Amino acid sequence: MSFAARQQQAQIVWQRFEQPDRPRILIGSATCGRAAGSLEVMAAFAAELAKQGLTESVDVVEVGCLGMCYAEVLVEIRGRDGKRVLYQSVEPRHVEALVDAQLVRGEVFAPLALAVMNDTDETVPAFTDLPMIQPQVRIVLRNCGIIDPTNIDHYLAQGGYSGMARAFSLGPEQVIEEMKASGLRGRGGAGFPTGVKWGFARSSVADQKYVICNADEGDPGAYMDRSVLEGDPHSVIEGLIIAGYAIGAGRGYMYIRAEYPLAVERVKKAIEQAYECGLLGKNILGTDFSFDIDIRLGAGAFVCGEETALIASIEGKRGTPRPRPPYPSVSGLWGKPTAINNVETLANVPYIILEGGDKFALIGTEKSKGTKVFALTGKVRNSGLVEVPMGITLREIVFDIGGGMLGDKPIKAVQTGGPSGGVIPVDQLDTPVDYENLQKLGSIMGSGGMIVMDESDCIVDIAKFYLGFCVEESCGKCAPCRIGGYQMLNLLNGIAEGAGSLEDLDKLRRVALAMQRASLCALGQTAANPVMSTLRYFEQEYREHIVNRKCRSHKCRSLMTYSIIQDKCKRCRVCVINCPVNAIEGDREKGFFIDVSKCVKCGKCFEVCKFQAIAKE
């Protein structure tokens, strides 16, 4: 079948899916939806439809993530009148009422209705007008939550693989020119221009070349790549094929984190489908270009996200990095020229080739083009995935899109860039987000983790957390990272335990500098960043830990005591019963007291007391 005929067939499948008078239920079933219970909700719908005799006339389909993860489980129902309503926080117990309202009586079920997808309604806002959605520009997430990710026809009907077809008609050189014109920079963290990287790999002469999709997504607290792989796997595969075509590679690898089983399953299925449709394999679309893709699973090592370590891992070795140059574009997998790109980078590629690099370059700032997907989490109301144009401010992301702080507590800082990044304090929230600005602030764009912190988050604890992560993940090959990280962590632990001295702050800075200058790979070079940036903006808080032996956020346990406020205590014994270490003694007559020598400071009594009679100092 020709590609055009295949596209037509896909249109028919899609039209049927979109047929307005056919009732349909879409269930957000990416990993986050599933964690919130989407599979149970789906089973409840199946049972309810069967009960109502509607099984045959209503389609139930699992889709990817719309990004509004805080409102999971998200369900979109299209009734007989064609109106598509998005419902939030759906649980199995709501299913009967939802089916009855929208599918039987043709009414919106108001208590859970979040938005109307296709038109407006007097009572429910339009999806695109939602404060969380309106400022977003969706290129990478264009299909997530909209199409069935296991159905290649859905992807084809959105113009899928047309970018690849266009690439074939442009020729490799021109594809690279388009990429350069787009200004797209790598979304894996370093921000290297993709077109330039492909240019280097193309001009390296070799009998075999490779392309690799880096789906190791190591930043703990980020999941943009997972969501794209689960919600729109073909967009990444198409991007990888175009990359292979551009540099002249015959084989591509997708290196996916082992903690992402659903993403692996979706990608496997998508690759099979692409082979069946002749979009992978020999002589793709009748050209003389042949291309194969293999999947490799990560095995739980953060450092394998680093490109040279990742390559070692594919070769079947310990995943330790090696010095660069030579860069992988000259000598990569098995010593052959290799272009390695991040998932989000590749998901941008089909759009750029289809729409043109110039059009892409209209979005964003002078040096940072396009959009960036952020995983907005922490103490923010609307946690989820957001795709915003470069140049938007952090304040807009947190307060407009994110809906502000959980519990309306004051915001303290925003962390970007994961273990290689830094914290950005409140007075810098109006900075436009792009590669250069974040770096100036002492952080980095990173892969897109964005963690919002409030006053209950201790800065020393956060620094300790990130550094502890890097120490655990250090591969041990070079001394500055292996030893320096350990020494810094010891100093931080001392400070958090009230055993620090002011000289420690100096020592931290000196070791940090050594690690930055002398480590072999970016893991060690950047591991001290979270410490340095917290010291830069929050030195006062470090000093409080050291001088006053106080943690104002009540996070550092050694600096904290719990006690019972006798005036408020109603002697109900709830804390006594709940204390896991029996540290609360006394009786109803004399009152209850916490034995500080037994107390493990778990905070359980504080949580369970209904009368706020536990003091935390």
Next chain:
Amino acid sequence: MTTEQPDLENILTAYGRERDNLIPLLQEVQDRFRYLSPEAVQAVADHLELSANDVYGVATFYAQFRFVPPGLHHIKVCEGTACHVRGSDRILESISRATGIAPGQTSSNGQFSLERVACFGSCALAPVVVVDDKVYGRMTAAKTNKLIEDKK
């Protein structure tokens, strides 16, 4: 290990003898047998014409590989950033207490094993716990206790 042997053979023969098969092969063996026994490591080494040392060298580098059998229920607690700021340390403590084991251990009756993992990518539903590959979001100490009780 008599029942293991034929199965292991089947797994091995599906792979070529090139070195880059090492990690996928170890992953499949662990998937099937839940951990890497000394016999399995030796068999993999023989198949790929490597030394067992070489195979251990690689396998011990990666956090995923286990050399002792895990418990009947394998519990993984997320220690990623989003979960950390939403109180994952408390969750880990309460699980430790309910099962009587520390991270990295297996309970003496073989019922539970416990592991810390850096992020499952469900950060918006923090804190996250994974039990036997099912992801549970928005956990609280009370919910984890119930979960463990149900599995006991």
